[in-house]
Amino acid sequence: xxxxxxxxxxxxxxxxxxxxxxxxxxxxxxxxxxxxxxxxxxxxxxxxxxxxxxxxxxxxxxxxxxxxxxxxxxxxxxxxxxxxxxxxxxxxxxxxxxxxxxxxxxxxxxxxxxxxxxxxxxxxxxxxxxxxxxxxxxxxxxxxxxxxxxxxxxxxxxxxxxxxxxxxxxxxxxxxxxxxxxxxxxxxxxxxxxxxxxxxxxxxxxxxxxxxxxxxxxxxxxxxxxxxxxxxxxxxxxxxxxxxxxxxxxxxxxxxxxxxxxxxxxxxxxxxxxxxxxxxxxxxxxxxxxxxxxxxxxxxxxxxxxxxxxxxxxxxxxxxxxxxxxxxxxxxxxxxxxxxxxxxxxxxxxxxxxxxxxxxxxxxxxxxxxxxxxxxxxxxxxxxxxxxxxxxxxxxxxxxxxxxxxxxxxxxxxxxxxxxxxxxxxxxxxxxxxxxxxxxxxxxxxxxxxxxxxxxxxxxxxxxxxxxxxxxxxxxxxxxxxxxxxxxxxxxxxxxxxxxxxxxxxxxxxxxxxxxxxxxxxxxxxxxxxxxxxxxxxxxxxxxxxxxxxxxxxxxxxxxxxxxxxxxxxxxxxxxxxxxxxxxxxxxxxxxxxxxxxxxxxxxxxxxxxxxxxxxxxxxxxxxxxxxxxxxxxxxxxxxxxxxxxxxxxxxxxx
Amino acid sequence: xxxxxxxxxxxxxxxxxxxxxxxxxxxxxxxxxxxxxxxxxxxxxxxxxxxxxxxxxxxxxxxxxxxxxxxxxxxxxxxxxxxxxxxxxxxxxxxxxxxxxxxxxxxxxxxxxxxxxxxxxxxxxxxxxxxxxxxxxxxxx
Numbered sequence: 042x043x044x045x046x047x048x049x050x051x052x053x054x055x056x057x058x059x060x061x062x063x064x065x066x067x068x069x070x071x072x073x074x075x076x077x078x079x080x081x082x083x084x085x086x087x088x089x090x091x092x093x094x095x096x097x098x099x100x101x102x103x104x105x106x107x108x109x110x111x112x113x114x115x116x117x118x119x120x121x122x123x124x125x126x127x128x129x130x131x132x133x134x135x136x137x138x139x140x141x142x143x144x145x146x147x148x149x150x151x152x153x154x155x156x157x158x159x160x161x162x163x164x165x166x167x168x169x170x171x172x173x174x175x176x177x178x179x180x181x182x183x184x185x186x187x188x189x190x191x192x193x194x195x196x197x198x199x200x201x202x203x204x205x206x207x208x209x210x211x212x213x214x215x216x217x218x219x220x221x222x223x224x225x226x227x228x229x230x231x232x233x234x235x236x237x238x239x240x241x242x243x244x245x246x247x248x249x250x251x252x253x254x255x256x257x258x259x260x261x262x263x264x265x266x267x268x269x270x271x272x273x274x275x276x277x278x279x280x281x282x283x284x285x286x287x288x289x290x291x292x293x294x295x296x297x298x299x300x301x302x303x304x305x306x307x308x309x310x311x312x313x314x315x316x317x318x319x320x321x322x323x324x325x326x327x328x329x330x331x332x333x334x335x336x337x338x339x340x341x342x343x344x345x346x347x348x349x350x351x352x353x354x355x356x357x358x359x360x361x362x363x364x365x366x367x368x369x370x371x372x373x374x375x376x377x378x379x380x381x382x383x384x385x386x387x388x389x390x391x392x393x394x395x396x397x398x399x400x401x402x403x404x405x406x407x408x409x410x411x412x413x414x415x416x417x418x419x420x421x422x423x424x425x426x427x428x429x430x431x432x433x434x435x436x437x438x439x440x441x442x443x444x445x446x447x448x449x450x451x452x453x454x455x456x457x458x459x460x461x462x463x464x465x466x467x468x469x470x471x472x473x474x475x476x477x478x479x480x481x482x483x484x485x486x487x488x489x490x491x492x493x494x495x496x497x498x499x500x501x502x503x504x505x506x507x508x509x510x511x512x513x514x515x516x517x518x519x520x521x522x523x524x525x526x527x528x529x530x531x532x533x534x535x536x537x538x539x540x541x542x543x544x545x546x547x548x549x550x551x552x553x554x555x556x557x558x559x560x561x562x563x564x565x566x567x568x569x570x571x572x573x574x575x576x577x578x579x580x581x582x583x584x585x586x587x588x589x590x591x592x593x594x595x596x597x598x599x600x601x602x603x604x605x606x607x608x609x610x611x612x613x614x615x616x617x618x619x620x621x622x623x624x625x626x627x628x629x630x631x632x633x634x635x636x637x638x639x640x641x642x643x644x645x646x647x648x649x650x651x652x653x654x655x656x657x658x659x660x661x662x663x664x665x666x667x668x669x670x671x672x673x674x675x676x677x678x679x680x681x682x683x684x685x686x687x688x689x690x691x692x693x694x695x696x
Numbered sequence: 697x698x699x700x701x702x703x704x705x706x707x708x709x710x711x712x713x714x715x716x717x718x719x720x721x722x723x724x725x726x727x728x729x730x731x732x733x734x735x736x737x738x739x740x741x742x743x744x745x746x747x748x749x750x751x752x753x754x755x756x757x758x759x760x761x762x763x764x765x766x767x768x769x770x771x772x773x774x775x776x777x778x779x780x781x782x783x784x785x786x787x788x789x790x791x792x793x794x795x796x797x798x799x800x801x802x803x804x805x806x807x808x809x810x811x812x813x814x815x816x817x818x819x820x821x822x823x824x825x826x827x828x829x830x831x832x833x834x835x836x837x
Contacts, residue, residue: 485811486713488813489713489790489813489815490710490712493815494712496819518815522813522814525813525814
């Protein structure tokens with residue numbers, strides 16, 4: 042399927058040129074001259090890419106880009122195209138969300154290659170890669186064809202370098218394997234020609250040779266080969282290196298993956314001289330580089346913020362921020378540190394070179410030198426950067442895999458441990474349940490017998506018992522009753538943890554009032570003054586929260602029994618994350634230094650002949666409140682009443 | 697099996713609980729025609745099958761934890777038999793467990809009483825249930 046490009050430029054010449062270039066590259070092109078027309082085209086939709094001029098008769102391209110970015114749906118890639126008059130435009134465009142910014146005069150091949158990259162869909166990846174093999178020996182050709190076909194590649198062949206180059210342009214192979222010793226132009230030359238051809242520049246190429254020695258390898262790589270194999274290494278090595286080569290170039294969308302050495306490079310040139318910049322830019326563009334220009338160190342730094350570049354050419358002597366300063370600033374930034382930086386200067390002095398290198402520059406060139414020297418050094422720097430990137434990528438990949446493996450091992454160990462613990466916990470819970478069940482049954486029965494037969498004795502044989510005997514019987518019955526209450530309390534306590542909570546929105550005020558009514562019935566003769574304020578609803582288990590109020594209020598009644606009237610109040614404070622409930626009384630209070638003991642099981646602060654109790658009630662309150670994710674605490678002073686507080690969080694409790 | 701009018705069948709394996717229950721009912725003159733069995737199997741023999749007592753008792757007081765056949769199974773069998781399905785059954789147990797309570801009602805008990813530990817309460821509960829089920833309540837005959 043053809044990709045659709047919308048070209049927006051007011052210049053008829055540029056529209057015509059872009060239309061021709063992009064159509065020739067296999068795109069379907071719509072070209073318009075105004076923003077109004079562009080808006081209509083976008084409204085119709087179906088555009089895979091927009092190439093947008095910045096200065097248009099009816100508005101500003103960057104503002105229009107803002108409009109495009111505000112549209113709903115999948116973002117359309119946009120390349121801004123503008124004269125490099127003002128570096129601010131480039132920065133503004135990229136900040137507004139342009140996918141790329143190409144300066145005029147533009148390099149056609151660069152534009153096409155960027156257009157291809159930005160419109161590449163996942164569907165366009167060919168299932169079996171096509172490999173072009175160039176070799177003058179029919180035997181070698183057939184051998185490679187058999188091996189590659191078996192490994193799942195499509196193969197096409199050529200017997201001379203010239204034929205190979207033609208085929209590369211026509212058939213668009215995924216990779217090329219070229220023999221070094223060919224009749225006519227040799228393998229290294231074939232590669233060099235490919236690297237000069239914008240359409241073939243990115244193509245991964247492997248050089249195949251019968252030659253021996255290090256020198257040849259250097260020549261091969263210098264020519265731009267991505268891999269190098271000696272014929273004697275055998276077919277497995279060819280396959281392995283071909284695979285590696287395709288992997289390395291296979292994911293250009295992933296920025297962490299280093300692009301092929303042959304991929305287009307962007308150079309940032311920084312110089313205060315407009316004339317020199319223009320000359321430099323023209324030469325670099327003719328070499329196939331995309332060039333960004335900045336007229337000051339500050340502008341260069343600002344541009345780097347928004348657009349990654351592959352190399353920086355930096356003039357040493359500039360007004361305001363000097364080249365040395367700019368260089369230091371670039372090399373200090375971790376994101377830019379690795380960008381190769383070449384210092385340019387008019388000074389042909391040793392000191393200047395040393396100063397530049399000390400500031401962190403990777404290389405140094407005098408402006409008076411031949412452009413050929415600049416070109417060679419630039420290529421050398423780009424190559425060095427490429428290899429560094431590849432090495433780092435490999436190291437990072439290895440590190441990442443190791444980390445993943447370690448994490449997986451740890452996660453598995455953790456899961457196993459957790460499963461074992463859960464099983465053990467489940468087991469313990471079942472044991473506890475069985476225990477509680479038998480406590481509930483078997484401990485009660487003998488108590489009932491003790492109390493029952495004591496009662497029978499009192500009723501049937503009281504005439505044969507003296508007062509001491511009657512007193513003993515009363516004490517046995519009292520003790521049996523106490524033990525019965527203790528069993529009930531402990532069962533209630535264990536039940537809090539044993540069963541899941543049944544959560545709902547609980548009317549706390551209703552629960553408190555019901556408990557008050559119950560307590561009045563149980564203590565008809567006491568002078569009790571209750572006041573229940575307006576209480577917040579909470580998310581919790583209603584039957585458990587009922588027990589909280591029952592216990593706290595019964596406690597308050599018990600410890601204020603000596604007061605007439607006993608005043609007991611329930612209030613609530615609504616906080617952002619929780620509701621805090623308080624039960625206050627005017628009873629005997631407690632010594633605050635023992636406050637921490639209040640909520641422990643069997644902990645009592647008063648002698649049992651003063652106040653009866655099992656010592657479980659407050660522990661039960663604490664357990665219930667904590668199951669709701671809340672806290673309990675108490676305030677009091679001897680003889681001066683007590684206040685018990687508990688909080689219930691507003692977020693959902695643990696079910 | 698002997699014949700004659702039997703008002704209450706008490707199914708209780710604990711001799712203490714049995715005696716205290718009988719004593720209370722007797723005090724309220726409700727135990728004149730009471731039969732006591734000590735396990736579920738005996739209860740089923742008394743109430744169902746070829747040797748069943750005739751006529752059947754007017755009330756069954758049933759403990760849950762019983763040797764051989766437990767109270768749940770006795771209840772299930774009584775409710776499955778057309779002759780016994782409408783006899784009032786009062787489950788009297790030490791268990792406060794909600795699931796026991798729920799299960800008994802599912803199986804068709806008429807009443808569920810947790811035996812109080814305190815004898816005064818116990819006696820009151822027994823007396824009240826005896827009076828209600830034996831004197832107040834009516835069942836199809």
